[in-house]
Amino acid sequence: MLVGVVEPGPKVLYRENEIGFGGTAEAILDRLAHEVRQGLEAHPQATSVGVGIPCTIDFERGFAVSSVHLPIVGVPVRELLQERLEMPVLIDNDANLAALAEHRFGAGRGTRDVVMLTIGTGIGGGLVLEDEVYRGTTGAAGELGHTVVDAEGPPCFGNCPNRGCVEAMVSGTALARDGLVAAQDHPGSALGRRLDAGEPIDGRAVTEAALAGDEAARAVVERAGRYLGVALTSFANIFEPDVIIVGGGVMAAGELLLGPAREELRSKALEPQNATRVELAELGPDAGMIGAATMAAGASVAA
C-alpha cells in the first residue's frame, strides 16, 4: 500500500511506502484511515481523499464487488472511510486511476482517448475516453486484461473463469508459467540452471534472464509480446485511441516485449488504427496514487 498527499501539478508532497496491511476488513480500514490521517496531519491543506484498490469497484456505491486478495467484498469502503476521516472520499479501481494519471500528467498528456494496460502479476486495465475515466454501468468496466486473445488458450488467473485472456498469456504469472516450461525444456539455459539451483522462476526472473540474453527466456518474452500485440490490435480496432499506454513491472522487459507487440499491431490492425501509438507509462508505481488524488480533486471541484 502506498499513501501520499498530492498537489495539482502533480506534486507529491508526502509519501509513505511499503505499508503492509491485512486481516479483516475492519483492520484494513482502520490501518488505511490511520495512514491517511498521518498524511493529513503533515499537510492539512488537503481537502479530499481518493483511494485506488485492485478490486472490481461499484463506483457509485463505493464498494468492492469482487476481489482476488482483499476481504472487503460488499464492504462500503467509501462510506466507512468518510466516517472515519470526516472528509469526502472516492474509491476506484487502481488501474483506472493509473490511466487517469497517465492521461493528465504522463504518456497521455494532451490526448483525448487513452487505453492503458498495467502489466504486473495480473493485468489491470483503464480507459480514459473523451477525457474522462470510462467506468461502465457500475464501475467494473476497463477489465482489459480479460480480453480474450486465444479462445483455446490456457486457463486465466485469479477470479477469472475464462481461458486465453491476455492476462493468461502476458502477465508476470503467465511469464512464470511459460518460463518454468522453458527451464524444463532447456536445462542448459539460464532459466534451466536457475531451476536446477532451486531458485524460483517468477516473471521477474524470466524478464531478467531475457534481458541478459538467455535465448530460452527471450523466446518466452517474445511470444508473450506477440500475444500482447494481438490484444493491442483488438484495442486499436475497437477504440482508435490517441495512444495505448503500457506500464507495470513486467514492462521492465522493455522492447523485448514491446517490439513484437508493436509489430503485430502495425501489421494486423485495420487502417487507420494500425498507426496507433504505443507508449511506455511515465509515472511508474506512483500512477495509481496520483490518479486517486486527481479523481478526488476533480470531485471536490465539481461538488
Added chain:
Amino acid sequence: MLVGVVEPGPKVLYRENEIGFGGTAEAILDRLAHEVRQGLEAHPQATSVGVGIPCTIDFERGFAVSSVHLPIVGVPVRELLQERLEMPVLIDNDANLAALAEHRFGAGRGTRDVVMLTIGTGIGGGLVLEDEVYRGTTGAAGELGHTVVDAEGPPCFGNCPNRGCVEAMVSGTALARDGLVAAQDHPGSALGRRLDAGEPIDGRAVTEAALAGDEAARAVVERAGRYLGVALTSFANIFEPDVIIVGGGVMAAGELLLGPAREELRSKALEPQNATRVELAELGPDAGMIGAATMAAGASVAA
C-alpha cells in the same frame, strides 16, 4: 442503398428501398444526391441530412478512409453532398448509426452504454458510451468485428489483414466457409445435398438448414455462437455496458446462435460483467437510416 425521411420519434415518412448504385465516386454522389432530393421534395420540412456508409469514416473531415466495396476512399463525401444539396450533411459509419438508433429507439432505449454488433456478410460494430456515439481519434473506432477471438484462427475477410477476428468466425462469410466444409464432410446432410445439387452454400443457406434441423448446419452455427460468446465476454469485461445488442441478417439464426453465445458470456465473463444483458436488435434494416437521421437532427439542434 436505402434513402428515407425520418421524423423524431422516430417516424419514417418516406422510404426508397433497393436503390442500386455503383460506378465512379462522382456517379455514386450524383445518384445519392438525386435520391435524397426526391425525399426532400416529398417532405420539404427536413432540415438536415445524415448518411451512413459501410466504410471507415473520418468523422470530422467527412470522408471515407478505407472501404471494401466503394471507390470513395479520400473523397470528401460530406462536403460534396453539402454542395449538391445546399443543406447540412453529416456522414458516419453505418454500424455506428445502427447503434445510435437502437440506443435511442430500439433494444437500448433508456440505457446509457450500448455495445452493438451488426452481423451480416461481415460484422459491423458500434459503441454508444455515456449516451453518445464513441468514435475515437478520427472516427474509425467501434470496429468490433475485428476483435480477435482466436489468435490462431483463420484469415479474416475484406480489407482486414488479421486472423481469428470475430468476423472471421461468426459472419455470414465465415458461416459459408464452415458450411462448405460441413457439406463436404457430411454428404448426406441438407448442406451436403445442396452442394451436390450445385446450389450455393452461403450464410443464409447454413442458417436456414440449421433452423430446419440439419445437424451438420446446427453444429456450424453453434460453434459460431460459442465464438460470438468469446467476443461478447471480452466486450462485457471491457465495457460493462448496460446491454449488448446483436442484429443483422445472420441473427435470423436466433437462439441457435445466441444461446451458445449467452452461455459463454454467463460462464466466462468476470463478475459483475457476467450478468450483462444480450438483446436482439429491434429496428431491423432501418436502424442505419434512423440512426443517420438521429445524428443529423442532433447536429442541427446543436448547430
